[in-house]
Amino acid sequence: MAPAPWEQVPAEDTLFVLVTGANSGIGFGICQRLIDEYLTTRSRTSHIVVIPTTRSVKKSQETVNALRRHVKEFATTSKVLRTRGPDYDPKETTRRVHILSIQVDLCNLPTITQAANQLISGTVSNPSDSDDFISLDNVKIPRLDSVIFNAGMGGWYGLDWPKVFHNIFTAGIVSATTWPTFKGADSGQIVKPVPSSDETMGQVFCANVFGHYLFAQKLIPLLNRPATNPTLSPGRIIWETSIEPDWDCFSLDDFQAINTKTAYESTKRLTDILALTSSLPASKTFIDSYLSTPLDDEKTAPPTPPKIYLVHPGVVQTTLFPLNAFLFFWYMVVLYITRFLGSPWHPITVYNGACAPAWLALQEQEWLDSVDAERIKWGTSTDIWGKCRVKKTEVDGWGWEGKVEEVRELRAQGKLSGRRPGSQDLTEDRLTEFKALGAACWKKMEELRAFWEAKLGKSENK
Numbered sequence: 470m471a472p473a474p475w476e477q478v479p480a481e482d483t484l485f486v487l488v489t490g491a492n493s494g495i496g497f498g499i500c501q502r503l504i505d506e507y508l509t510t511r512s513r514t515s516h517i518v519v520i521p522t523t524r525s526v527k528k529s530q531e532t533v534n535a536l537r538r539h540v541k542e543f544a545t546t547s548k549v550l551r552t553r554g555p556d557y558d559p560k561e562t563t564r565r566v567h568i569l570s571i572q573v574d575l576c577n578l579p580t581i582t583q584a585a586n587q588l589i590s591g592t593v594s595n596p597s598d599s600d601d602f603i604s605l606d607n608v609k610i611p612r613l614d615s616v617i618f619n620a621g622m623g624g625w626y627g628l629d630w631p632k633v634f635h636n637i638f639t640a641g642i643v644s645a646t647t648w649p650t651f652k653g654a655d656s657g658q659i660v661k662p663v664p665s666s667d668e669t670m671g672q673v674f675c676a677n678v679f680g681h682y683l684f685a686q687k688l689i690p691l692l693n694r695p696a697t698n699p700t701l702s703p704g705r706i707i708w709e710t711s712i713e714p715d716w717d718c719f720s721l722d723d724f725q726a727i728n729t730k731t732a733y734e735s736t737k738r739l740t741d742i743l744a745l746t747s748s749l750p751a752s753k754t755f756i757d758s759y760l761s762t763p764l765d766d767e768k769t770a771p772p773t774p775p776k777i778y779l780v781h782p783g784v785v786q787t788t789l790f791p792l793n794a795f796l797f798f799w800y801m802v803v804l805y806i807t808r809f810l811g812s813p814w815h816p817i818t819v820y821n822g823a824c825a826p827a828w829l830a831l832q833e834q835e836w837l838d839s840v841d842a843e844r845i846k847w848g849t850s851t852d853i854w855g856k857c858r859v860k861k862t863e864v865d866g867w868g869w870e871g872k873v874e875e876v877r878e879l880r881a882q883g884k885l886s887g888r889r890p891g892s893q894d895l896t897e898d899r900l901t902e903f904k905a906l907g908a909a910c911w912k913k914m915e916e917l918r919a920f921w922e923a924k925l926g927k928s929e930n931k
Contacts (some may be wrong), residue, residue, distance in 0.1 A: 473608040474567065475516040480701060482515040485613050486830055487588075487688075489573070489681065490620025491521030492528045494787040495709070495826075498819030499617055500532075501539050504566055509549040510831065518567045518610070520593075522584065522620070529570035533595060539737025540566045541601055563601045569593045569608070575620055575680025576672060578925055585687035588613075598711060613691040615705040615840030616684075622679040623733045623789050628796075629653040631748040645886040646807045647784055647814050648713055654730045665923045670921075673732035678739055681708070682914055685923070689762050689775070696770035702834035705776035709826060710849060712781050712814055714738035715865040715889070721906070724913055740862050741846060743872065744779035748843045755911035759918070776843055780829055781862060782822030783814045783849040813850040813887040816857055824857035826848040844871040850887065863888060868895040868901035888909045894899050 475483045486503060490496040500519050507517045517569070523529045534844040544559035546549060551557055571593065573584040587593065592607040632651035636644075645651070662679075670679065685692075685706050692704030711734070719738035720729055726732035726739075735910045746752050760774040786801050801817070808815035816822045825847045830841075846867075850860040861884060868874060871886050873895050879885050891901075 485518045487520040487616045489522045492523040492532045495819045496619040498823035502823040516565045521570050522573045524574045533568045536568050569595050576660045576675045581684045617707045618681040619709045624673040625652045625654045643812050656730050666924050671727040674725040677736035692775035693772035703773050706777045708744045709738040710740045710781045742907050749775040751908040752911045755915045763792045779846045780825040781848045783816045785822035816849050816851045821857050825859050828859050866899050
């Protein structure tokens with residue numbers, strides 16, 4: 470087995486990022502933007518390893534091929550790269566980008582275990598048919614710097630037309646296209662996450678939350694940092710959520726979003742709650758359980774666990790919502806109109822929407838720690854011309870940073886731009902309730918993990 474190309478450079482000059490659901494949509498845009506920004510901000514000797522996950526070998530190969538085409542074009546046309554000296558060679562750039570795809574189905578828990586085991590204990594291969602990229606054969610992944618949880622499902626069947634017109638005429642086009650109330654969905658969507666078991670789970674909950682939750686836990690050995698190597702930054706678990714959910718979207722009594730017609734919004738609200746309360750004392754017992762592994766040795770210094778962050782892409786046009794070609798086109802037109810009317814939340818394209826996730830994966834750890842980045846929902850926003858930037862986003866019951874702030878402070882910091890109509894100012898009582906809800910959700914998630922781990926164990930022993 471030949472040494473991997475990244476073994477020849479210092480660890481600080483390499484980056485390993487896994488992105489789920491990366492064969493299309495925002496996930497593909499994240500991979501593109503992540504590579505582009507890494508190449509233009511790092512040294513000419515640095516290497517990036519991107520691991521897009523898909524649900525089939527065919528989609529994995531298509532994704533790798535599409536990303537390689539993007540890298541070749543970017544390496545050739547980027548003005549930033551071409552100004553790095555007269556000796557610049559695009560091939561020198563492409564050979565520092567390595568794309569290794571694996572397969573995982575978040576609604577099929579055994580595939581999650583298989584994918585994690587492959588990354589931790591096995592090898593990954595990806596041959597190249599040209600010398601623009603280095604052929605990789607049975608290489609081992611030494612660590613993961615970030616996992617970006619993008620994959621998911623909406624669970625919608627289409628538009629509820631009476632609600633479309635009601636939403637637009639009562640709330641206005643900006644509000645209706647940012648926080649829509651007209652997406653049609655049915656309740657009762659379930660799945661068997663362990664095919665050999667008769668037990669079921671909320672399907673949208675499994676795809677958007679639990680599958681990722683289990684995947685991250687199984688990847689902890691790659692995300693942990695040994696105490697003996699303090700120079701490496703902690704791993705990052707980056708959850709992608711939505712701008713849409715508010716307090717009423719989620720109920721503990723319908724934790725898996727089975728009985729609601731807003732399962733997508735419920736699971737995204739749960740994602741907000743879990744991520745933002747992950748560093749709080751009330752959740753510590755459950756976090757410590759979640760981020761530990763059976764291999765942790767009590768006799769040695771405990772490893773540094775990964776940190777959990779939260780992002781959203783703004784309003785992006787993808788095929789996640791089922792629209793025919795005619796409606797898809799006019800929906801895009803409406804989104805551009807909304808942006809020109811002043812909405813900061815309409816990046817529209819998947820590449821633009823990838824701004825916040827890619828930014829968070831590339832930020833210096835020291836800066837993230839200095840602003841308590843784990844307590845902030847980082848969103849992609851734009852100006853009317855589509856120039857992207859990262860913006861702190863209000864979360865109902867949490868505010869912008871998990872603290873009560875005066876309105877004049879919010880206005881001075883520009884936080885009120887793009888605020889949801891009718892939003893209530895945060896109070897101490899509401900914040901206390903949010904924190905308690907976070908601890909309850911973490912407890913529930915750990916109970917579910919124990920239950921399904923047992924089911925997986927029985928499945929593997931059959």
